[in-house]
Amino acid sequence: MEKKVVLSFAPELTFRSFMNDIIRDYNININIIKADIEIAKGGKLLVTLGGEEEEIAAAEKFLTDNGVVINPMGSTIKLNKERCIACGACTSACPSGALTIGAPDWTLNFNPDKCIICKLCVKSCPMKLFSVEFAE
Amino acid sequence: MTRSYQEINEKIRKGTAVVMTAEEVSRMAEEMSPREILKRVDVVTTGTFGAMCSSGAFLNFGHPSPSIRMERIELNGVPVSGGLAAVDTYVGATDCNPANPNYGGGHIIEDIVAGKDLVLEAWGKGTDCYPRKHVKTIVNRDTLNEAVLCSPRNAYQNYNVATNTTDRIKYTYMGTLLPHMKNASYSSAGELSPLLNDPECRTIGMGTRIFLGGTQGYVAWNGTQFNTTKPTNEYGIPIGNARTIATIGNLKDMSTEFVRGAAFEKYGTTLYMGVGVPIPLLDEDLAMRVSIRNRQIETNIQDYGNGYTHLGTTNYEALRSGCIELNGKKIRTAPMSSLYKARIIAATLKEWIERGEFTLTEPVRPMPSVSSVSPLKIVEVEE
Numbered sequence: 370m371e372k373k374v375v376l377s378f379a380p381e382l383t384f385r386s387f388m389n390d391i392i393r394d395y396n397i398n399i400n401i402i403k404a405d406i407e408i409a410k411g412g413k414l415l416v417t418l419g420g421e422e423e424e425i426a427a428a429e430k431f432l433t434d435n436g437v438v439i440n441p442m443g444s445t446i447k448l449n450k451e452r453c454i455a456c457g458a459c460t461s462a463c464p465s466g467a468l469t470i471g472a473p474d475w476t477l478n479f480n481p482d483k484c485i486i487c488k489l490c491v492k493s494c495p496m497k498l499f500s501v502e503f504a505e
Numbered sequence: 506m507t508r509s510y511q512e513i514n515e516k517i518r519k520g521t522a523v524v525m526t527a528e529e530v531s532r533m534a535e536e537m538s539p540r541e542i543l544k545r546v547d548v549v550t551t552g553t554f555g556a557m558c559s560s561g562a563f564l565n566f567g568h569p570s571p572s573i574r575m576e577r578i579e580l581n582g583v584p585v586s587g588g589l590a591a592v593d594t595y596v597g598a599t600d601c602n603p604a605n606p607n608y609g610g611g612h613i614i615e616d617i618v619a620g621k622d623l624v625l626e627a628w629g630k631g632t633d634c635y636p637r638k639h640v641k642t643i644v645n646r647d648t649l650n651e652a653v654l655c656s657p658r659n660a661y662q663n664y665n666v667a668t669n670t671t672d673r674i675k676y677t678y679m680g681t682l683l684p685h686m687k688n689a690s691y692s693s694a695g696e697l698s699p700l701l702n703d704p705e706c707r708t709i710g711m712g713t714r715i716f717l718g719g720t721q722g723y724v725a726w727n728g729t730q731f732n733t734t735k736p737t738n739e740y741g742i743p744i745g746n747a748r749t750i751a752t753i754g755n756l757k758d759m760s761t762e763f764v765r766g767a768a769f770e771k772y773g774t775t776l777y778m779g780v781g782v783p784i785p786l787l788d789e790d791l792a793m794r795v796s797i798r799n800r801q802i803e804t805n806i807q808d809y810g811n812g813y814t815h816l817g818t819t820n821y822e823a824l825r826s827g828c829i830e831l832n833g834k835k836i837r838t839a840p841m842s843s844l845y846k847a848r849i850i851a852a853t854l855k856e857w858i859e860r861g862e863f864t865l866t867e868p869v870r871p872m873p874s875v876s877s878v879s880p881l882k883i884v885e886v887e888e
């Protein structure tokens with residue numbers, strides 16, 4: 370079978386060669402459709418994973434166990450900014466640097482380009498202002 | 506030189522009082538001595554906007570006909586206290602219905618402030634004097650006879666920094682703590698924080714008029730867990746959570762800008778409250794206290810993954826920089842309380858005083874000069 374997914378990498382994960390690992394250890398054919406990733410900065414890969422169903426599941430488990438985030442294509446994080454109190458709780462959780470808060474004005478900044486869709490902000494916002502959207 | 510409450514209030518009435526926020530005065534203090542600051546400034550305003558779990562409100566619904574002695578009460582499906590007479594209740598910020606963990610007491614309080622309709626359902630056993638056994642109806646801010654915010658513990662003087670040394674994510678009231686100390690969260694407003702600007706509560710006591718949730722409220726008492734025994738640093742600042750205030754004010758006059766229900770993953774619901782306290786500069790000592798800067802305010806770093814173990818100390822200048830160092834390891838930091846809102850609160854209070862709408866009150870009763878916090882002893886209970 371073949372499966373199309375987005376793999377998202379936090380900055381510190383970009384130093385490792387996950388693709389080689391899953392080709393070698395899990396017998397997966399990887400086809401990278403789109404790469405938007407930089408060493409030490411993090412980013413995303415749009416890939417197809419080819420192989421037996423169990424092999425793909427095992428490879429996905431290996432990746433998530435190591436901190437790689439796997440999402441269906443086209444999912445994005447939406448923020449209802451109007452109700453934001455600028456507490457910063459989401460920035461504390463955000464591992465990618467997509468959510469930041471700081472001097473001088475201490476209001477929330479959201480840079481969706483950096484988002485790896487790990488969904489930690491969805492759980493962490495005390496006002497519950499984040500949601501995951503699936504749109505192509 | 507000293508100054509009295511009466512002199513300050515006279516100036517406020519005449520519109521000549523000089524009011525500054527704690528941040529403004531801390532910046533002034535980079536170049537000026539406390540003596541000069543005392544000469545120039547009459548009042549300093551403070552502010553904080555953060556999760557204050559020990560908050561709540563008394564409500565009175567009015568009597569239906571025939572009347573009921575409400576023993577079990579639900580508001581929007583959330584069970585609230587049935588332990589008061591007939592048609593009174595107390596909604597605590599953390600009241601919740603486990604079936605709907607993201608809506609609780611804090612949200613009910615916000616919805617009352619917002620003027621939204623709430624479903625009230627209550628049950629009683631039916632007594633000779635209160636024959637009704639059940640009632641279900643709609644209530645809102647305007648139908649409630651009273652809605653009084655009355656919170657036993659608000660505005661903690663300083664607070665711990667939370668991090669997590671374990672290898673698992675911890676969801677806490679200090680937010681999401683990533684494994685291996687990948688982040689640390691802090692919650693005090695630092696140099697803007699009310700009780701850090703008068704660390705011994707010389708001017709804050711029962712009856713002190715304050716900014717509470719967008720309107721004028723009062724300090725009702727010393728807050729629970731009021732602790733004068735925390736070690737202080739060379740600037741007289743207690744390191745870690747120390748004093749607190751109990752607050753009271755009319756919920757109906759408050760604003761959802763400064764009263765917000767909240768839910769922490771796996772913890773429960775709470776209330777984000779805006780509190781601001783004016784500090785009268787009566788003498789040089791107080792002028793020195795309000796001049797304290799973020800780098801002089803220290804606090805403990807604790808391991809929330811491992812029984813609050815003490816890991817080290819840091820200060821608010823370092824915390825605000827976005828990164829602290831602990832035993833050679835760099836840890837990313839982020840706030841849990843809103844400095845943005847805290848600044849609005851201090852600025853609003855300043856404006857009220859400048860416009861002569863808000864005068865200062867001398868405490869009716871001072872805070873305890875010695876008070877400590879004991880743990881709960883677990884003793885054998887005979888059946």
Ligand code: SF4
Pocket residue numbers: 446462463464465466467468483484485486487488489490491
């Ligand atoms: S999902 Fe949220 S927490 Fe995760 S990277 Fe995106 S913005 Fe940050």
Ligand code: SF4
Pocket residue numbers: 452453454455456457458459460477493494495496497498
């Ligand atoms: S956690 Fe929610 S309310 Fe707080 S800054 Fe982030 S989006 Fe805003």
